[in-house]
Amino acid sequence: MVSAVFHSPSASRKPLASVTTTSPVQAAAARPVFVGVPDATSASTERPAAAIRPPRDLRAFWLRVLPPLLGFAVLVVIWELIALRSTTGFPSPLKVWQQAVVVFSDPFYSKGPNDQGVGWNVLASLQRVGLGFGLAAAVGIPAGFAIGRFEFLSRMFNPLISLLRPVSPLAWLPIGLLVFKGANPAAIWTIFICSIWPMVINTAVGVQRVPSDYMNVARVLNLSEWKVLTKILFPSVLPYMLTGVRLAVGTAWLVIVAAEMLTGGVGIGFWVWDEWNNLNVANIIIAIFVIGLVGLVLEFLLIRLATLFTFEEVKA
């Protein structure tokens, strides 16, 4: 379940951004764990509008808002303590906030190929993710269908998949640099090779899990292969596919930051490394928040998409 409210830091002093997610995506990192069909009833909940007259509703409202606020407050307190005790110049929350105001006041400046606003950095990273991820989907999903449908292909490719899946993205990066001879294609390659696995596996599992009842219906109705694919297989596999996509996006976003740190250029990962080289720790912390927020938005959007296409499995 994801519940979040987004506030632009330059708007008000009270950022309400809080993350409570039960999905294993963020925790799973480079080792994607595939989950079953996303629970249609745990779609993200929207916060009620600010103007609530009945006191009972107000109480429910505060019950939802206070705990995450409290959690965030605990974080800020711990942070402040670390900053106070730090001898290496760890910035306090206030300092980071002031720096954030500066950074976000002009997010789209461009002073040259290696010095761009945070907005450009984020967009550049998203673009790489989009490309690598899109390619992975274009290859991985049809492959998943084939592997799920045909036992022989499944036996052929499962050992390979199990072998290559646990490999860290950073180990793929040098190969990408060698073959593609450029930082950008290498980063996209790394995203591709790391985000393809959840999509293949989840799609294959989805195909194997199509209820035999539906296949019996297809047999009795004597449907053509195309009709079976479009009317039965595809809609039935869609929730699994979307789970694979969700996991892949989480991985891809994780990977791009690491890849960009090593390759440079324009991107949020590069920005983190660059700010480290300039000992601008406040900016690194800002980057952490930005990365987290963008990841959250991506996940949120995909969950929304998933719930649109998940129909309750009808139980007799």
Add this chain to the structure above:
Amino acid sequence: MNPNLTSKFIDIQNVEQTFKTPKGSFQALRDIDLSVAKGEFVALIGHSGCGKSTLLNLIAGLTRPTHGVLLCADREIAGPGPERAVVFQNHSLLPWLTCHENVHLGVERVFGKAEGKAQLKSRTEAALALVGLTAAAHKRPGEISGGMKQRVGIARALAMEPKVLLMDEPFGALDALTRARLQDELLAIVQRTHSTVVMVTHDVDEAVLLSDRIVMMTNGPSATIGEILRIDLARPRNRVELAEDRDYVHYRKAVIDFLYTRQGHVEKAAA
């Protein structure tokens, strides 16, 4: 009885069904010889595990027999098809399609080549009207009740104008009141369409009320046909009147006697 009967519309000859399991081969059915006349309503009844669903699947063509042959309209049953439409126990409606689209899927498959869109649409609507679900045509299965879903399943099967209607405990998952209502509807529909029906059930009252013949199966494994009881009750049948009818009570007793007295001791021994 209908004088225009083709006496062997469905012909099951010496059928045996054995399954290969990791523990060895398991004989589900043996020596099944049965014929169903056109327009006849036959009920298959028996304890759990007596192979009634297996037999229905064989007639549907969803499985092939290990021994023997099944014929429908003098042609061997080689595989499933819309002319032997099946109503499954759990309706098996596709949850991402509306009721109309679910029924239309079958209609399109059977009549799509010969007829235009408007005709297909009117066929679908007629089928839904037959089961009284015109109002729910554009709802998804998730939005309607269990009884309604089962009715859509029946509508889908009937819309294809099958030669045989095969029903596998179609009302088993419903509550008693809905079941009674759907049984009455089925009676009316079958009266109108003169369909040939083979229905698997475990409900004695349902079997006696609906069918022309009850095929009572022995207990599995290696189940076979124990007895066949002919039900000579006049149609149309009214459940309230029949409740006190002597013949109805007599038939009912005969079935229960078979199931609980003569086959009952086998179950007790197995338990």
